[in-house]
Amino acid sequence: EEDEEDEEDEEGANPAAAAAGSKGGLAGVKKSNKLLREEINQHQKDLSDLKESDPEFFKYLQEEDADLLEFDESEGEEEDDDEDEDEDDEDDEDDEEEGEKTRSVGKKKGGKKGSGADRKSKSQRMLSSAMVQKLCERAGSGDALGAARNLFRAYRAAAHYGDEDGDEEAGVKLASSAAFHSLVTFVLEESDTILRGLLGHAPAGHPDEARLFKPHQQSRWRKVEPLAKSFLGNTLHLLGQLTDADMSRFLLARLNASVPFLSQFERLTRKTLKTVLQLFGSGEPALRVQSILLIRNMAAVLPPPTLERAAKGVYRQFAANAKFVNKDSIEHVFFMSTCVSEIYGLDQQQAYPLAFTYIRQLASLLRGALTNKSKEAFRAVYCWQYVNCLECWVRVLSAHAKDETAALRPLVYPVAQVALGAARLLPSARYAPLRLRLIRVLNGLSAATGHFVPVAPLLLELLGFSELNKTPQQTKSRAPDFSLVLRVAKQELRSPAVQEVIVEGALQLLTEHLNQWAYSPAFPELAHVPSRDLRRFCKATQVSRFRKAARSVVDAAERNADWIARKRDNVDFAPKDTDRIRGFLAAERDGKKAPLEKLAEQLRVKERQRIAANQATDVLLSSGNAPGGGGGGGGRGGD
Numbered sequence: 001e002e003d004e005e006d007e008e009d010e011e012g013a014n015p016a017a018a019a020a021g022s023k024g025g026l027a028g029v030k031k032s033n034k035l036l037r038e039e040i041n042q043h044q045k046d047l048s049d050l051k052e053s054d055p056e057f058f059k060y061l062q063e064e065d066a067d068l069l070e071f072d073e074s075e076g077e078e079e080d081d082d083e084d085e086d087e088d089d090e091d092d093e094d095d096e097e098e099g100e101k102t103r104s105v106g107k108k109k110g111g112k113k114g115s116g117a118d119r120k121s122k123s124q125r126m127l128s129s130a131m132v133q134k135l136c137e138r139a140g141s142g143d144a145l146g147a148a149r150n151l152f153r154a155y156r157a158a159a160h161y162g163d164e165d166g167d168e169e170a171g172v173k174l175a176s177s178a179a180f181h182s183l184v185t186f187v188l189e190e191s192d193t194i195l196r197g198l199l200g201h202a203p204a205g206h207p208d209e210a211r212l213f214k215p216h217q218q219s220r221w222r223k224v225e226p227l228a229k230s231f232l233g234n235t236l237h238l239l240g241q242l243t244d245a246d247m248s249r250f251l252l253a254r255l256n257a258s259v260p261f262l263s264q265f266e267r268l269t270r271k272t273l274k275t276v277l278q279l280f281g282s283g284e285p286a287l288r289v290q291s292i293l294l295i296r297n298m299a300a301v302l303p304p305p306t307l308e309r310a311a312k313g314v315y316r317q318f319a320a321n322a323k324f325v326n327k328d329s330i331e332h333v334f335f336m337s338t339c340v341s342e343i344y345g346l347d348q349q350q351a352y353p354l355a356f357t358y359i360r361q362l363a364s365l366l367r368g369a370l371t372n373k374s375k376e377a378f379r380a381v382y383c384w385q386y387v388n389c390l391e392c393w394v395r396v397l398s399a400h401a402k403d404e405t406a407a408l409r410p411l412v413y414p415v416a417q418v419a420l421g422a423a424r425l426l427p428s429a430r431y432a433p434l435r436l437r438l439i440r441v442l443n444g445l446s447a448a449t450g451h452f453v454p455v456a457p458l459l460l461e462l463l464g465f466s467e468l469n470k471t472p473q474q475t476k477s478r479a480p481d482f483s484l485v486l487r488v489a490k491q492e493l494r495s496p497a498v499q500e501v502i503v504e505g506a507l508q509l510l511t512e513h514l515n516q517w518a519y520s521p522a523f524p525e526l527a528h529v530p531s532r533d534l535r536r537f538c539k540a541t542q543v544s545r546f547r548k549a550a551r552s553v554v555d556a557a558e559r560n561a562d563w564i565a566r567k568r569d570n571v572d573f574a575p576k577d578t579d580r581i582r583g584f585l586a587a588e589r590d591g592k593k594a595p596l597e598k599l600a601e602q603l604r605v606k607e608r609q610r611i612a613a614n615q616a617t618d619v620l621l622s623s624g625n626a627p628g629g630g631g632g633g634g635g636r637g638g639d
Helices: 001-012 016-052 055-064 073-083 089-109 112-123 130-140 146-157 166-170 176-197 208-210 221-241 243-257 261-263 268-283 287-301 306-323 330-344 349-370 375-381 384-400 410-421 430-447 456-463 488-492 496-516 524-538 544-568 578-582 586-591 595-623
Strands: none
Touching: 001 089, 001 578, 073 221, 112 208, 130 146, 130 176, 146 176, 146 221, 166 410, 176 221, 176 243, 208 261, 208 287, 221 243, 221 268, 243 261, 243 268, 243 287, 243 578, 261 268, 261 287, 261 410, 268 287, 268 306, 268 456, 287 306, 287 330, 306 330, 306 349, 330 349, 330 384, 330 496, 349 375, 384 430, 410 430, 430 456, 430 488, 456 496, 456 524, 496 524, 496 544, 496 595, 544 595
């Protein structure tokens, strides 16, 4: 009661302002009524001209949309008058509308006998190619609401072409495949322009402008909303029926342009996202590209929880496709992991709880393997799905956790711990491909985020396995592609080619790790243990080539340590001065003047050449141009 008295006091205190506001509102209503009457007169004139210029199309409108031709100016005036009625009049009108609805329902119930004949007559109304062209011409400008309504009604018939009772429900039927093709192509290409035109907006000139468009905030949205919903729903239905990949790509590309219109249709958004996610996981490469573009646009433009659903769906599709890896699927798996990284980088605040949940699942599987020590638990970790998912999260953090203030930054440490634990789960030389693979992504994570990841003990342990210190057995078999395997057979460990890939890969990754901290004041202490263990490896190995490669790493590390020791003797700050430590040797780092840089670059180039040679050999063998079983470095390393 006190609030009501306060409101009455406020209204009484300022009667002049209230009167001015009512006058301004009345003037606005009169102005809008005048504009509406002008539009009504112009519309009636266009309908009159249509009867003379195109009697065939006018006859079609009489059959399909008689309400459009019976349009009366008094309808618009009545609508304007209804807006000015008081609450009592509105209640009376509501009661009358309910009565009309009841009577219309009664008519429908009583007219069941005639409904079959009506449906049959409607199904016989054919749309020829010429009629489709006239429909498109009338609706193409986006000015006539009735023409657009007829166009989308015909599009519904095309989208449900072949469905049971699909054409009858739409009231029209396409006469030929040419009419179907021209209608569908035109609507998909021009739908966004038509809908924006009906809302009084010109076509978007830039993709960013299209994404920022808010159709539900436009004054004419209530009239255009049914058309937008019809187009989106029928397009989604058509997408589920298509079998041609090119047509599906085209449809996804055009649907991408109409994403802002999905913002008011939560159910359609959910169904669209589900359908596109299925195409993303099972489609051909070009179809996957269009799918992820549409998914990303939906996640970035549409309101919550679209982003959360998109992030969950993309990762689940990736995990489902990451169970097996071969030379045909490896690019597909890598592409999907890149897409996961892209989606989770859109909004890190929303992505963090999802990423945390999935990383915790990986940690739980690792903990189960460490606790149970059973074959099933080990297989749950040492499988392609686990490794690919772990690499995916390393890639996500490497891309989006570089900044200290990034929301995903706290996940760097747990992901690194899980990867280190998985790499040392089974300390055997047979799992060298898996260990080298995980160490490679950890080096990338360390370089991207600036966190120190202790991978040197894993590499030195690998070089210390007894299988690599024995004299290789002469064989012509090629080493397997380590990017496609997680372990090697026991007999393959004595192969010169396999030993070469393991030893050179370990030395290259160790050099890469040391080179990341080549400008740190702590480098002499960091390089001490690796240098000591590499000297032991030089004494233990029976292969002179491996001995020479290890000594080159030791020499470069010692020269770099001496260089750092001389530089840090001249500084005047303590280890606690973190800001000044970050700037230590900043100019030398930019110029890459560390003694270890040269060797690290040489080993990177050699690794790339080895991978390229292996791929070239695979091509030759698969094409039949390389007879025999030799290839790659199968016969090398006999000393």
